[in-house]
Amino acid sequence: MEVRFWNKEIETLDRPALEQLQLKRLRETVGYALQTHFYKNRLAKTGITSPEDIKTLADLKKIPYTTKDDMRESYPRGLLAVSSDEVVRIHTSSGTTGLPTVIYYTREDLDNWTENLARCIIATGAGRADVFQNMMSYGMFTGGLGLHYGAEKVGMTVIPIGGGNTKRQIQLMKDFGTTVLHITPSYLLHIHDKLAEVEVKLSDLALKRAFIGAEPHSENTRKKIEDLFHIDAYNSYGLSEMNGPGVAFECEYKNGMHTWEDGYIMEIIDPKTGAVLSEEMEGEIVFTNLIRRATPLLRYRTRDLGYIIKGACPCGRTHRRLSRITGRTDDMLIVNGVNVFPSQIEEVIMRIPQVGTNYQIHLEKDGALDKLIIKVEIYSKLFHGEMSELDNLKRKIKEDLRASIIINPQVELHEPGSLPVFEGKAKRVVDNRPKF
Amino acid sequence: MKISQISIFLENRKGRLYEVCSVLGANKINIRALTIAETEEFGILRIVVDKAQEAVKVLKDNGFIAHLTDIVAVEVSDEPGGLAKLLKTLNDNDINVEYMYGFVEKATDKALMVFRFDDPDKAIATLSQNGIRIISVKDIEGL
Numbered sequence: 001m002e003v004r005f006w007n008k009e010i011e012t013l014d015r016p017a018l019e020q021l022q023l024k025r026l027r028e029t030v031g032y033a034l035q036t037h038f039y040k041n042r043l044a045k046t047g048i049t050s051p052e053d054i055k056t057l058a059d060l061k062k063i064p065y066t067t068k069d070d071m072r073e074s075y076p077r078g079l080l081a082v083s084s085d086e087v088v089r090i091h092t093s094s095g096t097t098g099l100p101t102v103i104y105y106t107r108e109d110l111d112n113w114t115e116n117l118a119r120c121i122i123a124t125g126a127g128r129a130d131v132f133q134n135m136m137s138y139g140m141f142t143g144g145l146g147l148h149y150g151a152e153k154v155g156m157t158v159i160p161i162g163g164g165n166t167k168r169q170i171q172l173m174k175d176f177g178t179t180v181l182h183i184t185p186s187y188l189l190h191i192h193d194k195l196a197e198v199e200v201k202l203s204d205l206a207l208k209r210a211f212i213g214a215e216p217h218s219e220n221t222r223k224k225i226e227d228l229f230h231i232d233a234y235n236s237y238g239l240s241e242m243n244g245p246g247v248a249f250e251c252e253y254k255n256g257m258h259t260w261e262d263g264y265i266m267e268i269i270d271p272k273t274g275a276v277l278s279e280e281m282e283g284e285i286v287f288t289n290l291i292r293r294a295t296p297l298l299r300y301r302t303r304d305l306g307y308i309i310k311g312a313c314p315c316g317r318t319h320r321r322l323s324r325i326t327g328r329t330d331d332m333l334i335v336n337g338v339n340v341f342p343s344q345i346e347e348v349i350m351r352i353p354q355v356g357t358n359y360q361i362h363l364e365k366d367g368a369l370d371k372l373i374i375k376v377e378i379y380s381k382l383f384h385g386e387m388s389e390l391d392n393l394k395r396k397i398k399e400d401l402r403a404s405i406i407i408n409p410q411v412e413l414h415e416p417g418s419l420p421v422f423e424g425k426a427k428r429v430v431d432n433r434p435k436f
Numbered sequence: 437m438k439i440s441q442i443s444i445f446l447e448n449r450k451g452r453l454y455e456v457c458s459v460l461g462a463n464k465i466n467i468r469a470l471t472i473a474e475t476e477e478f479g480i481l482r483i484v485v486d487k488a489q490e491a492v493k494v495l496k497d498n499g500f501i502a503h504l505t506d507i508v509a510v511e512v513s514d515e516p517g518g519l520a521k522l523l524k525t526l527n528d529n530d531i532n533v534e535y536m537y538g539f540v541e542k543a544t545d546k547a548l549m550v551f552r553f554d555d556p557d558k559a560i561a562t563l564s565q566n567g568i569r570i571i572s573v574k575d576i577e578g579l
Contacts, residue, residue: 416501
């Protein structure tokens with residue numbers, strides 16, 4: 001197999017040199033962090049008041065972990081390390097308690113992010129001759145814009161269609177001979193189901209590759225996608241706290257995702273004790289971002305579970321590989337690639353007076369796609385016997401959920417006392433999707 | 437004169453309608469008129485009974501969501517065009533019907549219809565002026 005590189009020098013840098021580069025960038029990042037309100041206080045408690053206090057990479061362990069709650073409490077400017085003149089982009093995520101999280105980017109930060117994505121794309125064997133249809137949502141979700149910039153940098157022909165509208169997706173795939181897709185695995189399987197309906201045959205398409213991410217999936221799902229479409233599918237991993245997609249990506253050998261270690265220090269920890277684990281041991285993934293000046297994040301706990309794959313990859317890249325994401329340390333749900341916490345749903349529906357005290361969140365598979373069903377009990381005193389009030393209530397629940405957490409659930413109204421009641425901790429989430 | 441209709445919220449669950457009727461039957465409450473408005477996963481059962489207050493109490497005691505609504509019951513000539521004639525009167529007087537349904541039985545040669553109006557007082561006044569008989573609670577108890 002002929003292996004191609006975007007930046008061969010960095011991608012194949014030997015370990016000592018790579019670690020030297022990590023140390024240099026970690027020092028710089030600590031310097032930026034000390035410009036933020038949050039880290040100035042946090043690092044002072046550990047005796048770190050200057051980048052010079054980081055002597056070796058082992059000194060990273062002196063730095064406490066940063067959590068999502070730290071980010072929320074620092075909203076909106078507690079983690080901003082540069083003047084607003086230098087900020088060229090903001091991405092935020094919705095918050096469970098009303099407080100979102102925010103990431104700022106300078107021009108250079110965006111360039112660094114884009115560089116990583118260019119490496120990812122080339123590592124899969126794709127390149128400037130490809131037509132790239134980006135089916136991830138654009139906007140505040142980093143998945144769409146991240147790959148978009150990377151693909152343009154590589155010189156691909158980019159179709160920035162975003163998510164949804166399956167018929168049009170297929171039409172464009174056909175008309176422009178799309179060769180590479182960026183898509184969630186569930187949506188890609190859904191598209192296969194729809195091909196016959198719109199009378200398009202696989203032979204009408206020119207697909208070669210798919211970058212699949214934003215939701216966990218199994219090796220079997222990858223195989224299924226590859227068999228159904230006769231393409232190669234590459235696993236993609238990222239999170240907005242670490243810029244977005246392009247943190248880790250599979251190469252042509254498709255055996256774990258190379259984490260760009262000149263950009264991120266990757267650690268795996270025991271989520272209970274916080275102890276750092278060795279390679280091959282599964283735990284919570286922790287990243288330190290080395291390539292973002294506007295919002296430095298040190299030892300950020302992702303709440304994603306996985307492990308570092310031991311040994312060298314035949315492609316020659318020295319950047320170590322991350323396993324598939326095997327789960328979460330929290331109760332976050334991933335619904336068609338969108339991250340949702342049950343508490344966010346509760347927050348929305350409990351604000352509506354006609355909703356009683358009991359509710360349940362059901363997840364089902366509807367063909368290849370995920371279906372989210374919110375079952376609520378209605379509050380008997382607010383029932384006046386009119387069908388229109390029940391229709392309005394359903395609509396309100398749907399609209400409020402769509403507006404605040406960008407999901408489009410099915411809403412079911414139930415009689416009080418008809419949903420299961422729990423003593424102690426309620427089991428609100430019933431996930432009937434097949435385990436991956 | 438307005439009479440009371442009971443609206444009951446029902447999940448589309450096997451046997452749920454039976455449970456309502458069974459509670460009413462056990463309490464010697466007689467259904468005079470009924471209709472069901474349904475959607476995929478729930479419905480609203482609307483009934484007119486001989487003892488409305490008592491019916492709501494036993495329904496609530498048995499865990500049902502029940503609500504009393506004012507409706508108007510009227511006599512309609514049981515002949516072709518009878519209902520149309522009545523509706524014309526309402527239409528001419530700009531009175532809006534939200535929904536309507538028929539009684540199970542009738543006392544005379546006239547049919548009995550239940551109407552839900554957005555403005556029941558205006559509807560009663562208009563209908564009476566036009567010589568249409570409004571059914572009273574007593575009439576219903578006597579059916």
